[in-house]
Amino acid sequence: MSPESIQNGDSASKSIDQRGMKRKRLQSQEHGSGESSTVNGELRKEPSTEPSPRDDQDDYPVGNFSPDTKLRLGKSISIRDLENRPHGGVQASQDTSTNGRLRQLRSQATILRKFRQQLPIWPSSSTIRSFLQSDRPQVLILTGETGSGKSTQVPQFLLSERWCRNGCIAVTEPRRVAAIGLAKRVGSEMGVRLGKEAKGLGKRQEDSVGWSVRLDNNVSRARGVRTRIKYLTEGMLLRELLRDPYLESYAAVIVDEVHERSIGVDLLLGFLRLLLFGEGDGPKRKNPLKLVVMSATTNVESLKEFFSEGCPDRKALVEQISTEEAEGEWEGFSDAESEAFASKKPDAPKKAHVAHPQDNKLAKAQVGPVSSYHVEGRQYPVKIVYLNEPTQDFVESALSQIFEIHRKEPLPGDILVFLTGQDTIESLERLINQCAQELDRKLPRVLTLPLFAALPQAAQQRVFERPPSFTRKVILSTNLAETSITVPGVRYVVDSGKVKVKQYRSRLGLDSLLVKPISRSSSIQRQGRAGREAPGICYRLYTEPDFLQMENETMPEILRSDLSGSVLSMKACGISDVAEFPLLSPPPRDALEKALIHLLQLGALNDSGDITEVGKQMSKMPLSPNLARIIIEASQPELDCLEDVIDIIACLSVENIFINVVSDEKREQAHEARQNLYRREGDHLTMLATVQAYLSEHSNRKAWAEKYFVSHRAMQSVMDIRKQLLAQCVQMGLSSNSSFQNSEPEKRTVTILRCLLKGFMGNIARLMPDGSYRTILGNQTVAIHPSSVLFSKKVEAIMFSEFVFTNKSYARGVSSIQMDWIGELLAGSGI
DNA sequence: GAGCACTGC
Numbered sequence: 001m002s003p004e005s006i007q008n009g010d011s012a013s014k015s016i017d018q019r020g021m022k023r024k025r026l027q028s029q030e031h032g033s034g035e036s037s038t039v040n041g042e043l044r045k046e047p048s049t050e051p052s053p054r055d056d057q058d059d060y061p062v063g064n065f066s067p068d069t070k071l072r073l074g075k076s077i078s079i080r081d082l083e084n085r086p087h088g089g090v091q092a093s094q095d096t097s098t099n100g101r102l103r104q105l106r107s108q109a110t111i112l113r114k115f116r117q118q119l120p121i122w123p124s125s126s127t128i129r130s131f132l133q134s135d136r137p138q139v140l141i142l143t144g145e146t147g148s149g150k151s152t153q154v155p156q157f158l159l160s161e162r163w164c165r166n167g168c169i170a171v172t173e174p175r176r177v178a179a180i181g182l183a184k185r186v187g188s189e190m191g192v193r194l195g196k197e198a199k200g201l202g203k204r205q206e207d208s209v210g211w212s213v214r215l216d217n218n219v220s221r222a223r224g225v226r227t228r229i230k231y232l233t234e235g236m237l238l239r240e241l242l243r244d245p246y247l248e249s250y251a252a253v254i255v256d257e258v259h260e261r262s263i264g265v266d267l268l269l270g271f272l273r274l275l276l277f278g279e280g281d282g283p284k285r286k287n288p289l290k291l292v293v294m295s296a297t298t299n300v301e302s303l304k305e306f307f308s309e310g311c312p313d314r315k316a317l318v319e320q321i322s323t324e325e326a327e328g329e330w331e332g333f334s335d336a337e338s339e340a341f342a343s344k345k346p347d348a349p350k351k352a353h354v355a356h357p358q359d360n361k362l363a364k365a366q367v368g369p370v371s372s373y374h375v376e377g378r379q380y381p382v383k384i385v386y387l388n389e390p391t392q393d394f395v396e397s398a399l400s401q402i403f404e405i406h407r408k409e410p411l412p413g414d415i416l417v418f419l420t421g422q423d424t425i426e427s428l429e430r431l432i433n434q435c436a437q438e439l440d441r442k443l444p445r446v447l448t449l450p451l452f453a454a455l456p457q458a459a460q461q462r463v464f465e466r467p468p469s470f471t472r473k474v475i476l477s478t479n480l481a482e483t484s485i486t487v488p489g490v491r492y493v494v495d496s497g498k499v500k501v502k503q504y505r506s507r508l509g510l511d512s513l514l515v516k517p518i519s520r521s522s523s524i525q526r527q528g529r530a531g532r533e534a535p536g537i538c539y540r541l542y543t544e545p546d547f548l549q550m551e552n553e554t555m556p557e558i559l560r561s562d563l564s565g566s567v568l569s570m571k572a573c574g575i576s577d578v579a580e581f582p583l584l585s586p587p588p589r590d591a592l593e594k595a596l597i598h599l600l601q602l603g604a605l606n607d608s609g610d611i612t613e614v615g616k617q618m619s620k621m622p623l624s625p626n627l628a629r630i631i632i633e634a635s636q637p638e639l640d641c642l643e644d645v646i647d648i649i650a651c652l653s654v655e656n657i658f659i660n661v662v663s664d665e666k667r668e669q670a671h672e673a674r675q676n677l678y679r680r681e682g683d684h685l686t687m688l689a690t691v692q693a694y695l696s697e698h699s700n701r702k703a704w705a706e707k708y709f710v711s712h713r714a715m716q717s718v719m720d721i722r723k724q725l726l727a728q729c730v731q732m733g734l735s736s737n738s739s740f741q742n743s744e745p746e747k748r749t750v751t752i753l754r755c756l757l758k759g760f761m762g763n764i765a766r767l768m769p770d771g772s773y774r775t776i777l778g779n780q781t782v783a784i785h786p787s788s789v790l791f792s793k794k795v796e797a798i799m800f801s802e803f804v805f806t807n808k809s810y811a812r813g814v815s816s817i818q819m820d821w822i823g824e825l826l827a828g829s830g831i
Numbered sequence: 832g833a834g835c836a837c838t839g840c
Binding site for chain 1: 832833834835836837838839840
């Protein structure tokens with residue numbers, strides 16, 4: 001493909017005119033305000049300012065970074081990285097007394113305040129508060145583009161409200177790093193001590209900001225401390241709902257990043273709707289709960305409808321509004337907002353049109369249970385360039401596009417390329433490096449940096465480093481850079497328009513992992529990555545008609561996942577008819593049925609569909625139902641292999657513990673080194689052997705891991721999860737006496753495998769005369785994945801922990817089993 | 832002969 005074939009002109013600017021009218025308008029305002037380097041420089045002079053993780057959705061007008069390092073971090077970097085920084089943006093105090101520390105925190109907060117005031121959301125504070133002032137439960141749907149400041153400011157706005165005076169606000173985030181990073185940021189803005197750092201102030205109450213994510217709960221339990229804001233991952237709030245169904249400990253819940261439509265968010269919205277507006281059997285909470293749903297996109301209507309549907313006095317609300325004089329103002333305001341956004345008319349009436357209830361005593365009564373509001377973002381304009389003709393090979397198109405940019409555009413300005421996976425990233429990396437050698441000496445050098453989740457942490461961190469002088473970075477990334485990591489310095493985005501998605505097919509009980517076109521919203525999100533620091537260009541490796549044909553939104557995760565975990569959570573929360581559970585995107589009935597049947601087979605539900613004792617125990621574990629069931633099986637006193645099984649389950653809960661080696665030579669080497677760890681019974685016992693070998697290494701585990709080509713990072717998570725699971729089993733009274741530990745290894749191995757089989761009943765295949773494997777339930781052909789120790793081996797039958805279709809059906813995590821175990825098992829389970 | 836991205840007391 002020739003560079004000329006890439007369109008560069010009018011059609012590109014047309015589409016930004018349509019969608020990006022705000023950006024154009026913002027451009028003129030923005031260059032003179034906020035993000036300028038003078039402000040940056042000013043902040044830099046403050047000795048107490050540290051480079052802190054930046055909220056990638058809601059930027060500060062000043063990056064808190066030293067421009068010297070050019071290190072700009074997204075909402076998501078490594079947790080360790082966050083932990084190594086002093087809390088709250090304040091460096092260790094020389095005055096170690098509590099009062100000295102608090103004084104210092106307060107002065108820091110005063111400095112930060114003027115930057116908060118420059119955030120686009122700042123002027124909307126009182127309007128936002130006014131939506132939630134009635135004495136009924138209320139929902140506010142708050143949309144705002146990247147950089148508006150909503151994740152950090154909205155909780156602080158609400159704190160001063162009467163209904164929140166002594167309460168705590170929960171804010172959920174989809175990622176751990178985001179939750180921790182935001183908590184630290186907001187803590188320093190408020191000038192309070194973080195989490196357990198807060199110890200109380202004698203007679204006076206001390207306010208604090210905390211966070212709660214798996215394996216890291218940093219919320220003060222001290223008597224004199226009020227935790228005012230708590231950032232949690234979605235999963236953690238779901239766990240809290242199991243314990244405290246009415247969330248009595250919170251005055252408000254803020255659900256952030258709803259547009260990502262994770263399973264967690266969808267379930268939370270369902271539970272929260274029931275909690276707010278659930279069947280009218282009397283008040284469930286002492287005080288009405290307030291809910292703020294925050295989303296980046298404009299799809300307000302479906303959210304509005306979702307909550308209005310659940311609201312019992314919906315009719316009353318509608319009548320009330322239509323009889324109020326100010327009717328047009330409230331409804332009209334939000335309509336004008338969404339209309340303006342949809343029809344791309346600039347300067348549609350906005351704030352001027354809004355009646356601010358705090359200015360109008362009657363207005364309070366006008367605010368219904370469900371309202372919506374939109375805040376402007378802060379983003380530089382990005383020009384869009386489409387291909388004229390569709391491409392057959394996006395790797396090749398990306399290659400020529402990258403070099404066209406490189407020849408044409410001056411530095412600075414790094415290139416971010418969105419690809420589908422490790423394979424395409426590595427092949428493009430090779431191609432670029434070949435071409436770069438023949439590059440004109442006068443042109444800047446090219447530094448190619450791959451970025452995907454399976455890449456070791458140190459290699460991932462390289463995208464944050466400043467390149468050598470006269471060098472352009474070309475970052476080749478998966479979707480990781482779309483939401484989780486914000487790469488600094490990017491002005492050019494090359495978008496393949498593709499993504500690899502995992503989709504569960506309940507009929508086959510199989511995940512497929514296939515390359516698909518992205519959605520329009522995802523395409524816009526990728527484009528936005530070019531306009532973080534300066535105006536940018538997004539080169540789409542597809543045509544404009546292709547763009548127009550894309551789905552509007554990415555399919556919500558709940559429609560493409562195994563629902564057994566979600567259904568178990570619902571059942572544990574007392575939802576008897578799961579088909580009635582309110583979901584924004586209800587999954588098809590057969591997907592729910594499949595999940596119910598699976599839970600029945602596992603013994604989590606009984607024949608009438610009620611949750612069993614085993615099911616209740618399973619629901620408390622931070623594991624999929626399959627894995628949770630295995631733990632419970634292993635805890636039976638007569639089997640007693642709990643500790644060994646926990647070691648295996650911990651490995652199954654993290655990414656691959658073995659390092660992927662690229663070259664053939666290294667692969668041989670790794671294979672050789674791992675011989676001591678490999679077990680002929682299969683991958684699960686190999687995992688056990690690896691954990692045990694790692695545990696018995698006391699001197700230098702890092703070196704040990706390197707020697708065996710084992711991922712040290714993965715093993716550290718295995719250790720954490722193992723510890724957590726052991727503690728939880730003790731707490732749940734799942735026993736483990738070690739009498740059996742001394743029995744013959746052979747017998748122990750069989751016991752362990754039979755426990756695993758209890759959770760992987762559907763995942764069994766036997767060897768056919770032609771040498772292939774076929775599943776017992778479903779009679780599907782399945783191949784042992786090349787990463788398995790049993791790859792190319794023939795055994796009587798296999799059990800596997802994962803069943804994934806890529807270019808064919810693969811079994812991953814495979815163990816050898818015997819046919820006669822299966823008969824007993826199936827007889828016992830009623831299949 | 833091959834591995835999208837997240838998450839959980």
